[in-house]
Amino acid sequence: MTLILFFEQLLNGIQFGTMLFLMSAGLTLxxxxxxxxxxxxxxxxxxxxxxxxxxxxxxxxxWLALLASLAGAAIAxxxxxxxxxxxxxxxxxxxxxLATFALILLLSEGVRWCFGAFPLYLNIPNILxxxxxxxxxxxxxxxxxxxxxxxxxxxLGLYILITKTRLGIRIRAGQNDRQMISALGxxxxxxxxxxxxxxxxxxxxxxxxxxAIQSVEVGMGEPILILAFVVIxxxxxxxxxxxxxxxxxxxxxxxxxxxxxxxxxxxxxxxSNATSVGSSIGSMLIYILMALVLIIKPxxxxxxx
Amino acid sequence: xxxxxTTLGALLVMATSSTFADGHKVKVGMITTLSGGxxxxxxxxxxxxxxxxxxxxxxxxxxxxxxxxxxxxxxxADKMIQSDKVDVLTGxxxxxxxxxxxxxxxxxxxxxxxxxAGPSKLAGKGCHKNYFxxxxxNDNLHEAAGGYANSAGFKNSFILAPNYPAGKDALTGYKRFxxxxxxxxxxxxxxxxxxxxxxxxxxxxxADSVFFFLPGGMGIGFMKQxxxxxxxxxxxxxxxxxxxxILKAVGDAALGVKNTSQWSKDIDNGANKKFVSDFxxxxxxxxxLYASQGYDTGKLLISAMSKAKIKDMDKFxxxxxxxDFSSTRGKFxxxxxxxxxxxxxxxxxxxxxxxxxNKIVSVGLKDHSNAYVSDCKM
Numbered sequence: 001m002t003l004i005l006f007f008e009q010l011l012n013g014i015q016f017g018t019m020l021f022l023m024s025a026g027l028t029l030x031x032x033x034x035x036x037x038x039x040x041x042x043x044x045x046x047x048x049x050x051x052x053x054x055x056x057x058x059x060x061x062x063w064l065a066l067l068a069s070l071a072g073a074a075i076a077x078x079x080x081x082x083x084x085x086x087x088x089x090x091x092x093x094x095x096x097x098l099a100t101f102a103l104i105l106l107l108s109e110g111v112r113w114c115f116g117a118f119p120l121y122l123n124i125p126n127i128l129x130x131x132x133x134x135x136x137x138x139x140x141x142x143x144x145x146x147x148x149x150x151x152x153x154x155x156l157g158l159y160i161l162i163t164k165t166r167l168g169i170r171i172r173a174g175q176n177d178r179q180m181i182s183a184l185g186x187x188x189x190x191x192x193x194x195x196x197x198x199x200x201x202x203x204x205x206x207x208x209x210x211x212a213i214q215s216v217e218v219g220m221g222e223p224i225l226i227l228a229f230v231v232i233x234x235x236x237x238x239x240x241x242x243x244x245x246x247x248x249x250x251x252x253x254x255x256x257x258x259x260x261x262x263x264x265x266x267x268x269x270x271x272s273n274a275t276s277v278g279s280s281i282g283s284m285l286i287y288i289l290m291a292l293v294l295i296i297k298p299x300x301x302x303x304x305x
Numbered sequence: 306x307x308x309x310x311t312t313l314g315a316l317l318v319m320a321t322s323s324t325f326a327d328g329h330k331v332k333v334g335m336i337t338t339l340s341g342g343x344x345x346x347x348x349x350x351x352x353x354x355x356x357x358x359x360x361x362x363x364x365x366x367x368x369x370x371x372x373x374x375x376x377x378x379x380x381x382a383d384k385m386i387q388s389d390k391v392d393v394l395t396g397x398x399x400x401x402x403x404x405x406x407x408x409x410x411x412x413x414x415x416x417x418x419x420x421x422a423g424p425s426k427l428a429g430k431g432c433h434k435n436y437f438x439x440x441x442x443n444d445n446l447h448e449a450a451g452g453y454a455n456s457a458g459f460k461n462s463f464i465l466a467p468n469y470p471a472g473k474d475a476l477t478g479y480k481r482f483x484x485x486x487x488x489x490x491x492x493x494x495x496x497x498x499x500x501x502x503x504x505x506x507x508x509x510x511x512a513d514s515v516f517f518f519l520p521g522g523m524g525i526g527f528m529k530q531x532x533x534x535x536x537x538x539x540x541x542x543x544x545x546x547x548x549x550x551i552l553k554a555v556g557d558a559a560l561g562v563k564n565t566s567q568w569s570k571d572i573d574n575g576a577n578k579k580f581v582s583d584f585x586x587x588x589x590x591x592x593x594l595y596a597s598q599g600y601d602t603g604k605l606l607i608s609a610m611s612k613a614k615i616k617d618m619d620k621f622x623x624x625x626x627x628x629d630f631s632s633t634r635g636k637f638x639x640x641x642x643x644x645x646x647x648x649x650x651x652x653x654x655x656x657x658x659x660x661x662x663n664k665i666v667s668v669g670l671k672d673h674s675n676a677y678v679s680d681c682k683m
Binding site: 002004005008009012013015016108109112117118119120121123124129130131139141143144210213214215216217218219220223255258259262271272275276279280283 | 340344348468473476490491492494502503505506508522525526529533535551553555
């Protein structure tokens with residue numbers, strides 16, 4: 001187990017983490033501002049990927065496809081917020097979970113109805129194909145570096161949006177006291193729609209970027225949704241900073257754990273058993289991490305206690 | 306006198322054939338994955354099966370979606386057996402679902418014809434006289450991949466598969482035939498799509514070849530990421546990551562990859578030619594190996610129905626065991642544990658015009674059965 005390999009795996013963990021951040025930032029923002037538990041967030045990830053695949057097939061441009069993923073998911077987000085989600089803010093969390101779960105089923109079957117059950121083709125642009133050497137001897141995928149770069153760029157963008165702009169002030173005010181800002185004359189329902197659309201489009205962008213190296217298929221959002229929930233619980237619900245730290249923590253723990261745990265077990269077990277047991281424990285690691293964080297800080301790393 | 310006996314004989318034949326028709330209806334329960342991830346496989350099996358039984362008035366089929374969840378598959382099976390009173394169950398794609406449904410089904414005196422999943426347990430100690438696998442035992446295609454790796458001169462393979470029953474069968478199958486060393490062995494999470502970490506391990510391992518079993522969407526991600534990583538090692542795998550349904554999504558990254566399959570659309574026999582052209586006409590797409598398995602399952606059922614009544618289970622079972630139908634694979638028979646004896650081919654991914662598809666390059670294993678025959682006591 002060389003240092004080079006460890007560093008490469010660390011980069012993989014960070015890359016996975018930045019993708020999780022795009023998902024969890026929207027999720028935590030929507031929960032923080034509107035108090036809504038949105039299980040259908042993974043569906044926007046899927047909608048983004050399908051919009052991108054559709055546009056990529058029509059125009060053969062990856063960059064237009066990325067824009068389409070943002071736009072497609074944002075449009076879907078606005079429509080769904082106005083038609084359905086808006087009615088759920090005042091309901092309790094159980095109703096929200098039920099309604100958004102129903103949305104997952106509707107959207108998945110809707111997408112399958114439009115695009116069919118077989119995965120679609122979406123590939124990365126030639127300019128990002130292949131690898132680059134970092135330092136001396138670490139060979140790393142250009143596209144994954146691009147993902148890391150985009151992730152941090154968006155984190156920076158969100159930071160500026162929340163702290164420096166008028167919209168950001170309103171969002172923060174909404175997080176603190178919903179009734180007070182509507183009493184001050186802010187159009188709260190428009191604010192909610194905007195926040196929901198931002199969350200949805202971030203998820204859509206993540207779906208398109210990941211869809212290009214994985215697969216664009218129905219139901220692709222649900223596995224990553226579960227991880228996004230783990231992230232926001234670790235980071236503290238409602239906190240964007242928490243989502244960033246939580247994402248990187250989960251991404252790195254998962255990647256490093258699932259590779260190095262089997263290697264560690266091989267020192268004192270038969271190799272085939274070690275890989276089997278090691279990968280089983282490896283896939284539990286992030287949940288163990290979540291449990292530990294909750295024991296020490298019950299409201300998450302950056303949550304309001 | 307002779308005239309009398311012939312008339313009597315003819316009457317008898319007429320009488321039996323008419324009762325034959327009466328008691329000859331068969332109700333089939335098809336439980337398969339029709340929604341969510343992996344639904345492409347279930348849809349192909351269903352479409353293949355329906356094509357085979359199309360126009361046959363004696364067969365009625367109830368189709369239900371298991372959503373790839375074992376608990377739902379079990380509920381559907383109970384309902385089909387108890388309230389719909391089906392005679393035969395079929396359709397399950399995934400080994401973990403098959404393990405949940407098959408034992409209970411066959412113990413209740415129903416037949417189960419597997420069009421896909423063939424976990425080792427059901428081929429060995431857990432075999433049952435009412436369980437037939439029409440596709441393969443899970444290890445088969447991987448064994449052929451191991452055999453191919455030897456003939457291609459690979460000495461040091463890196464192998465990976467998901468951590469579930471069929472994944473373990475896969476690596477076991479490969480290792481059973483592969484004579485070289487292992488540069489590494491990884492079990493990935495079931496449903497995992499990102500393989501950055503595994504690909505980094507492969508790069509660092511010094512392997513001379515990679516064997517992987519990652520069915521459905523899992524394989525799409527792996528192939529794309531592997532080709533982007535710039536690692537130039539030869540890749541071999543079972544057909545599950547290179548079937549007609551997903552090649553389109555993998556794109557050119559799959560070109561030239563060798564994969565092992567019991568079926569290919571260019572197997573040269575009448576039954577297969579008819580199947581491929583009928584399937585294209587009926588559904589407007591090329592069939593996959595899953596579709597061929599569903600089709601053969603339907604044809605097997607029809608062949609048994611022409612020999613025996615379903616109510617006479619012993620006779621019907623004997624009729625199934627004979628496998629007297631023209632399979633899309635050509636030569637096909639059952640071993641004593643009710644799993645196929647068949648040729649396994651090595652295919653290569655090629656481009657026909659703009660369509661990615663497979664063509665056979667050699668026969669990997671001839672008349673291949675499975676390693677669990679002696680464990681099965683029926």
